[in-house]
Amino acid sequence: MVVVGAGIAGVACATELARAGIPVQIRERARVPGGRMASRRFDGRPADTGAAYFTVDDPDFAGVAHEWRSAGLAREWTDTFVAYGVDGRREVPGPMRWAAPRGLRSLVEHLARELPVTVNRLVLGVEPGPVVDGAPCEAVVLAMPGPQAALLLDPALTAATRATQAQRWSPSLAGVLRFPTRRWPAFRGAFVNDHPLLNLLCDDGDRRGDDAPVLVAHTTPEFAAGHLAQPTAAGPAIEEAVRDLLGLPEPAEHVHVHRWTYAKPTAGPGGTYHLDADGVGLAGDAFGKPRVQSAWLSGRDLGRALVARLRGA
Structure with a gap:
């Protein structure tokens, strides 16, 4: 199980999977977790540059x-x-x-402290299967803005692509x-x-x-x-x-x-998350109000839905 994106939505999703005993990996292209709950240090002092x-x-x-x-x-x-x-x-x-x-980044890092997060890891593509960068997995979650997720999706993954296109x-x-x-x-x-x-x-x-x-x-x-x-x-x-x-x-x-x-x-596609028959999930605050809480709820709810599906399988 792969979660792409170590913002609060991706970390909340991975937390539910890990609690259920489902092996999960988080891959983050940046050098630190946090996503748009971003903080940067200036002379040793943090300042919030995102939320x-x-x-x-x-x-x-x-x-x-x-x-x-x-x-x-x-x-x-x-x-x-x-x-x-x-x-x-x-x-x-x-x-x-x-x-x-x-x-605010420290809050995401706290939630992710016991999760397997690989930073500086750029994911290049998601194909039907699902297959992430050539490796098959049970399911994949793209926890990022829709336009960024769309760049990773194979055109054959039409349901997920439509969900990204509904975002503005x-x-x-x-x-x-x-x-x-x-x-x-x-x-x-x-x-x-x-x-x-x-x-x-x-x-x-x-x-x-x-x-x-x-x-x-x-x-x-x-x-x-x-x-x-x-x-x-x-x-x-x-x-x-x-x-x-x-x-x-x-x-x-x-x-x-x-x-x-x-x-x-x-604008978003409605609902609190996207999960299709291809095993591709999308989460984030586009599925709700543009708030930190919405992103957490989206990831949490998608994680629970994946647990139910993978346990049922």
């Missing part, structure tokens, strides 16, 4: 969140963001948002900006409405709990689409937009831009 936070309203996922909290990996962050728009700045109450002091995704750039000091008005996270460049802004020092003078800005899909070929070139524009929004007199000491070609699903 900004996670929320919880499912009782099973709540159990996972509380395990993370008990392990010192996650904490309740805030239930109030601010919103910037044509009417100025106002507070916006909402659900409790959770953050991770060591970065929007891009984003994440800019990590480190300033000399904390000079901005107090806030934790901010929705930026009706802005040509900015979509979301997070105080990473507050989110991490160390008060570092670091902000993480997420751009609009429209701005990102024009800079996917050279994302680093967008750094000055992102910095200027953040400084203008917050009225910051000093330039950032360092700006890093991360490209997400498939940042957020905007």
Whole structure:
């Protein structure tokens, strides 16, 4: 049994298989697990460059969140963001948002700590059988955005291909900006409405709990689409937009831009996962709301469906 993709959906799926005693391998093309729950270190300090936070309203996922909290990996962050728009700045109450002091990637690594994950492993193709890179297996799960999964699928795998084609995704750039000091008005996270460049802004020092003078800005899909070929070139524009929004007199000491070609699903095929007669499964937050919780539930549910099918066989 092979799971391709070590984001939270792939790890949740593999966890169910391993618990049932079904041998499973996770293959991840990146050098670390995490997927879009991505964190990168700058001078030894992590900053979240993918998902900004996670929320919880499912009782099973709540159990996972509380395990993370008990392990010192996650904490309740805030239930109030601010919103910037044509009417100025106002507070916006909402659900409790959770953050991770060591970065959201640490949460996926914790779930995967006892699973066989091979990183830096690029899977080239999935054929009927299913066959993964020429080797037959009982089933295969592609836990990644549909457009990426489609590149791996043999054209004969029509059901899985149709499920990937039903997905639509929007891009984003994440800019990590480190300033000399904390000079901005107090806030934790901010929705930026009706802005040509900015979509979301997070105080990473507050989110991490160390008060570092670091902000993480997420751009609009429209701005990102024009800079996917050279994302680093967008750094000055992102910095200027953040400084203008917050009225910051000093330039950032360092700006890093991360490209997400498939940042957020905007349409999906329905259901919580895909599993067809060919033994090909798909999981992720495209099967639900674009949330960390949705990705976990999708992987968990697909894992349970595979356990039932493989045990029945």
